[in-house]
Amino acid sequence: MLEASQTTPVLPERRIAELTGLVRTSLTETRRTVSPLTGGEVATIPVSSVDDVDTAFAAARRAQRDWARTAVASRQRMLLRLHDLVLDHQEELLDLIQLESGKSRAHAFDEVAHLALTARYYGRRLAKIVGPHRRSGVYPGLTRVQQVQQPKGVVGVISPWNYPLTMAISDGLAAVAAGNAVVHKPDSQSPLTALAGVELLRRAGFPPELWQVVSGQGSVVGQAIIERADYICFTGSTATGKRVAAQCAERLIGCSLELGGKNPMIVLPGADVEKAAAGAVSACFSSAGQLCVSIERIYVHRRQYDAFRDALVRRVQAMSFGTALDWDADMGTLVSPAQLATVEKHVEDARAHGATVLTGGRARPDIGPWFYEPTVLENVPPTAECFAEETFGPLVSLYSYDSVDEAVAFANAGVYGLNASVWGPSRTARRVASRLKAGTVNVNEGFAATFGSIDAPMGGMRESGMGRRQGAEGLLRFTESQAIGAQSLLPVSGPAFVGAGRFARVLTFGLRVLKAMGRA
CATH class of the missing domain: 3.40.309.10 (Aldehyde Dehydrogenase; Chain A, domain 2)
Structure with missing residues (x-):
């Protein structure tokens, strides 16, 4: 635990090295972060290049292929382990949140509680949300239809400084729960808190390559993520969110944006x-x-x-x-x-x-x-x-x-x-x-x-954003809905020995009967 003082609390160099070692980088370039508590230096953070973003996506895609085949029950156990780890390590997390964001400790605890709640929610509800779910077939008893949720692939998460733990981890947590990998750029003001969260993910059993972290300017590293991801999750200003949405539309990929508010x-x-x-x-x-x-x-x-x-x-x-x-x-x-x-x-x-x-x-x-x-x-x-x-x-x-x-x-x-x-x-x-x-x-x-x-x-509604976090919607945004239909006994277009006109009359009668029976 860091000690409170009038000077900037010092995080041990060994601990800084452990956390910054999670950043994907091949450069010698670094940048300094400062604490709003005192204005003093906190840490030296490595900077990633566009090539590092490429490497991160390649590693994430390899990990995602295996992860998508991991049983839902196994993912749920990891989510529930993460719940306990977040609560067990809350003292360091609270220190880091305060150190990097400047908020009071009580407000920092909101983040710890929110992340634990998110992990527990998806740990308990994941199987119910992602299915598979039985859907009504065109012919009752003859058509069997299932809806399954396929992961998008690799989700790009660009998270803000104001909630450096829960906004960094909670959105991506839903993405990996749904079978995706993540390439994540935490805000330059608050990387250590995000990295501590990623470290806990690994301790909970999530594959190390599944969640890649890159560091640097949004105009360089963030842009590179938008150009490579299969889906973008962004929290920030409305002006930037509009640019993100336009770029996602150009690539025909989805995005969820939590933006400004008055x-x-x-x-x-x-x-x-x-x-x-x-x-x-x-x-x-x-x-x-x-x-x-x-x-x-x-x-x-x-x-x-x-x-x-x-x-x-x-x-x-x-x-x-x-x-x-x-x-x-x-x-x-x-x-x-x-x-x-x-x-x-x-x-x-x-x-x-x-x-x-x-x-x-x-x-x-x-x-x-x-x-x-x-x-x-x-x-x-x-x-x-x-x-x-x-x-x-x-x-x-x-x-x-x-x-x-x-x-x-x-x-x-x-x-x-x-x-x-x-x-x-x-x-x-x-x-x-x-x-x-x-x-x-x-x-x-x-x-x-x-x-x-x-x-x-x-x-948000209107210029406050699009898409939703939390609940089933917060997870399903990271998936594609797929319908799998299996037909038995006779084809949907009718048996070959019945003429089209006669079959149309039979089907018309059947449709009226089903409506009268209250069937969907």
Whole structure:
């Protein structure tokens, strides 16, 4: 375990070498990573070339051919072993997540729990999801049809820095469970966490060559993956996701994309204001707001607006901050100077357009080099950048409304549709939730009710992405559906000794009988 201190925690050189040794590279070129906790150096990471990507795909394709023949029951046992290994090694994983992302330890644990839940879910449900499944034949009793799921082949995973463990491993885990191999480029900010996850995969029994890791710039290594993979799984910005989608379309391969969001929360008339304010703190400031599904705009009924505003500000001002590897801080830091610059720009622009800063609104280099206080704004006009643009930081804006229809219209405005939150009496809140254009909607929760429920699909509508992770959909996206039909006794077109006209009349009668019997 790394020790918490005012200087950058040091990972032993031997351990760094073990992890970086998992990167496929033939170059001597390296790059340094830094920790947002202090701005100090963490590790020297090898860089991969396009030739290394070729080598990774060749090795992955060889491994995938054997892996696809591995019994589903064997894969399930490995997934369940991984569940235990993730929990057993959580202390190092938590250290690495904090070291590379800067988030608080409690928010880092969300990743450990999510990965363990994912491994257990597919470990228990894999056989049921991938089948084979019996389907109705054209002639009952004479036509036997099975649907089977064939793996795509080699899946390219390009994962982000903000959730360096679970976004690196969980998507690819579903891919290998379905019989694929993976070539993975973790984000340059957070490679060690991803590599520690890959190491646990191998300890769980997954073949070493099945999951290949390459390292480098997205424009070089990421591009090479897109040009070679049979399917792409990408998490990142909407602008980059559109380019990925266009390139996949050119090659006629599939992709799943989780992209940006400007996620709304609605506080309905009759909501418990104190509970809604407490939920908003978590929904807005988990991982310092650097979470695709975090809330950035809150709509409160005018009668409750003042009470909610005061409760939220009071709770935000009571939050604790820190960059130590312990459980004391409610919120950690932003990940980089670029993220800090975006938050500062959005806050200052909002101020310049007449918005009011209710709390926060300043950087705190005394806590960490890129730390910014959790900030609550009101009176943000449509002309301000943060009104419709994603901030991806600890910033939320408050708005009032007069009718529920108005609140729904406000929440559905804009181009995004990733996550939403509704607080109020459960039955009413669920009805409102069904009217929102978002891939996930959480009632009396911010995002965790859907994010933590692995049996439920998760993904975006509109410019927040395409495809779903989690649940059956999260695994089936990595497969091709294949129908295998076997005909017995007589051909579908009828016996040769019956003329076509007569057979058509017999078949017409049969179709009417089947409809009357309620058969599909």
